[in-house]
Amino acid sequence: MTWDIKKVLVTGGTGFIGAHIVDNLLGLGITVRLATRSMAKAEEFIAQRQKFADRIEPFQIEDFCSSSDQPNPFLEAVKGCDGIIHAASPLSYDVTNAEEELIKPAIRGVKIVLEAAITEPKIKRIVLTSSFASVMDVARGPGPGFTYTGEDWNPLTYEESAKADAVIAYRGSKKFAELEAWNFIKHNKPGFDLVTFCPPMTFGPVVHPVENVESLNLSNRILWDIYAGADPLPVSRVPVWVDVRDLALAHARSLITETVGGRRYVPSSPDKFSYALAAKIMKDSGLGETVTGTIPESDLNPLGYDLDWQSVTRDLGVNFHGFEECVVDSITQFKTIPRESK
Numbered sequence: 001m002t003w004d005i006k007k008v009l010v011t012g013g014t015g016f017i018g019a020h021i022v023d024n025l026l027g028l029g030i031t032v033r034l035a036t037r038s039m040a041k042a043e044e045f046i047a048q049r050q051k052f053a054d055r056i057e058p059f060q061i062e063d064f065c066s067s068s069d070q071p072n073p074f075l076e077a078v079k080g081c082d083g084i085i086h087a088a089s090p091l092s093y094d095v096t097n098a099e100e101e102l103i104k105p106a107i108r109g110v111k112i113v114l115e116a117a118i119t120e121p122k123i124k125r126i127v128l129t130s131s132f133a134s135v136m137d138v139a140r141g142p143g144p145g146f147t148y149t150g151e152d153w154n155p156l157t158y159e160e161s162a163k164a165d166a167v168i169a170y171r172g173s174k175k176f177a178e179l180e181a182w183n184f185i186k187h188n189k190p191g192f193d194l195v196t197f198c199p200p201m202t203f204g205p206v207v208h209p210v211e212n213v214e215s216l217n218l219s220n221r222i223l224w225d226i227y228a229g230a231d232p233l234p235v236s237r238v239p240v241w242v243d244v245r246d247l248a249l250a251h252a253r254s255l256i257t258e259t260v261g262g263r264r265y266v267p268s269s270p271d272k273f274s275y276a277l278a279a280k281i282m283k284d285s286g287l288g289e290t291v292t293g294t295i296p297e298s299d300l301n302p303l304g305y306d307l308d309w310q311s312v313t314r315d316l317g318v319n320f321h322g323f324e325e326c327v328v329d330s331i332t333q334f335k336t337i338p339r340e341s342k
């Protein structure tokens with residue numbers, strides 16, 4: 001059963017995953033209120049999709065790192081919206097104070113979006129882009145033989161993540177931001193419900209403005225670095241991944257599918273991946289003339305734990321791309337992006 005959703009507030013819509021989500025919503029005939037810290041970025045984004053310009057409403061917000069005594073910009077942004085997709089969250093490992101730059105802003109982003117949402121009675125559902133980082137228990141190891149589901153939570157404490165390096169702090173940022181949302185629903189019992197997605201590494205072609213390959217988002221940048229000759233090849237922290245096109249479709253469908261309220265999904269491709277496999281795919285497809293990294297045979301048949309992608313297919317009708325198609329489509333497109341800044 002689907003809901004009649006006319007207008008949706010999207011945060012992070014100018015980013016890698018968010019832009020695909022926005023395109024899916026526009027394709028469903030929905031108007032998007034695009035929350036961004038940069039109106040220039042929003043204008044560039046709209047210029048890329050002129051035929052939908054009258055259904056994209058740019059809306060200026062502050063960085064989630066801003067002090068908490070600033071007025072909540074989302075109080076205005078939510079007006080007239082039927083739903084929210086909250087995809088914005090700081091995602092960088094280049095930080096000097098991980099608690100201040102990753103954990104606190106991720107939590108604050110969720111908090112101010114939900115506090116505003118409760119003031120707009122039209123809102124039926126919030127969809128939150130969390131991460132497999134909020135699900136994975138590192139102590140479990142790489143598997144195989146175990147399937148993570150939406151019931152699993154990363155056991156990190158706030159204190160552990162706050163004093164750790166940026167990689168672990170990011171995992172904490174996603175866990176505690178997502179928990180903020182579930183706890184808000186539990187304690188405030190608002191008129192809307194919540195769906196969360198906990199995707200692993202996300203790869204795929206980009207549909208947001210990218211000035212040059214250096215400014216590709218973190219996950220795609222790794223694919224590009226392999227193409228550009230990284231040696232040694234990077235080593236993946238997880239064997240699981242998802243294609244951005246499938247992830248975005250799942251977000252859009254979850255917003256309009258009435259019956260999935262309260263679900264926590266771990267979307268992923270059934271294929272496992274390794275960066276060695278990515279390098280081999282690039283070479284075999286004739287795209288990777290610049291791939292020079294040594295490809296260890298032992299990494300070409302990646303094994304590992306599974307994610308319960310079947311729930312996404314069953315509830316939302318999303319079928320997942322394979323790794324080869326994703327790598328070929330991504331590199332084919334990235335090769336058309338300028339190498340250097342103008």
Ligand SMILES: NC(=O)c1ccc[n+]([C@@H]2O[C@H](COP(=O)([O-])OP(=O)(O)OC[C@H]3O[C@@H](n4cnc5c(N)ncnc54)[C@H](OP(=O)(O)O)[C@@H]3O)[C@@H](O)[C@H]2O)c1
Binds near residue numbers: 089218
């Ligand atoms: N890429 C992956 O492999 C992956 C995997 C799992 C989960 N995720 C999650 O998916 C979401 C989107 O990731 P992405 O890869 O699309 O990232 P992205 O390309 O960096 O986009 C994130 C967007 O969030 C907004 N944003 C970032 N930091 C912010 C801050 N401090 N305050 C306010 N807004 C901020 C930015 O929008 P403006 O500049 O327009 O304000 C940016 O375009 C994030 O929640 C991330 O944690 C990503």
